[in-house]
Amino acid sequence: KNQVEQSPQSLIILEGKNCTLQCNYTVSPFSNLRWYKQDTGRGPVSLTIMTFSENTKSNGRYTATLDADTKQSSLHITASQLSDSASYICVVSNNDMRFGAGTRLTVKP
């Protein structure tokens, strides 16, 4: 069983709408949790990185939250744009990195 589970697997929203992506993990202990955005055929780009003690971190229209007690993280995207269409990957690190399968987001006009 994957130690990092992301949901939904895919999501389609209209431009301008908000959305929230989920990441549940069982990696323990962990040192940090990262959210990456990966455009098709490109390398992942870091959006946020949070340590155990952080609850929320924002990067422009992206806001990540972390609940270390329930081992859940979310990535909230506000006022979505067409360029937000991509895969969003949750990565939990301890001594190694555990990748979620990603959520494929499609923003339609």
Next chain:
Amino acid sequence: GAVVSQHPSRVICKSGTSVKIECRSLDFQATTMFWYRQFPKKSLMLMATSNEGSKATYEQGVEKDKFLINHASLTLSTLTVTSAHPEDSSFYICSAKQGVTSGNTIYFGEGSWLTVV
């Protein structure tokens, strides 16, 4: 900011030949680099962890003689796919870890498309 460069971005090779992909950290020293493989619409799969000056640590199921990894310097790691076959066609991505003083941030390369014909 920190940048990781991969080269080539696309390569086509004939079956049976070998192809080398380079991963460079452009403005920081990376003691650890990682190599991944990704199939279309699938998640990144870690292939191996490469530490400068030592042998790479391969994930279970990854043939070390098939995928040769060399991390000769703090800014360069290479992945050589030996005796390539069409099933080796894939998207290969590297990442490099910046040091503890920089928060152990990991930066990804842009990836390399390999097509074996």
